[in-house]
Amino acid sequence: MLQIALCDDNTNDLSTMIHLLDEYKSSKHLNFEYTVFLSGFELTSALDKGKQFDIYCLDIMMPGFTGIDLANEIRGSDKTAPILFFTSSAEFALESYSVRAADYVLKPVSKEKLFLTFDELLEQIEAQKKENAIIVKSCDGI
Structure with a gap:
């Protein structure tokens, strides 16, 4: 099951993200969990305690x-997990490339944009899983 970290200091924006993710999960019949953090300090504290996430959604x-x-x-301990920025400022878009962000979405986040972003991201994750697979031929089959 995918574990998603949501980190935003604005509770209204977090509430919108939670609502949209719940709607996305329901409409796509997916099974994932998310953990909410109100500051970067809370999230790094969880990481320091060994918590790991598959996707990071950050303001x-x-x-x-x-x-x-x-x-x-995050990149200090996890080089590959997708990082999605959901923010009200376009000024850091170029800088987001330095941390290999998967996407940079301006707020307010629409249902269409969140669904499209997650559709593309989950397709990439699924494709990576297939790349990591090994096909083995045995006397019983493949």
Whole structure:
């Protein structure tokens, strides 16, 4: 089951994301869990305690610990997990490439944009799983 981290200091934006993810999960008949963090410090604390996530959804404009700072922390221990930025500022879009962000979505996040973003991301994750598979031929079959 996929584990998703949602990190945003704005509770209204978090509530919207939760609502949209729940709707996405229901409409696509998927099974994933998400954990909500109100600051980058909360998320890094969870990571320091050994918690791991398959996808990170981060705001950029947060007090004390920006989303870019947080993504750099994540990349220190996890080089491959997709990082999605959901933010109200376009000014860090180029900088997001330095942490290999999977996408950069401007707020307010629409249902269509979130669904499209997750459709594309989950297709990539599924394709990577297939690349990591090994086909073995035996006397019983493949």
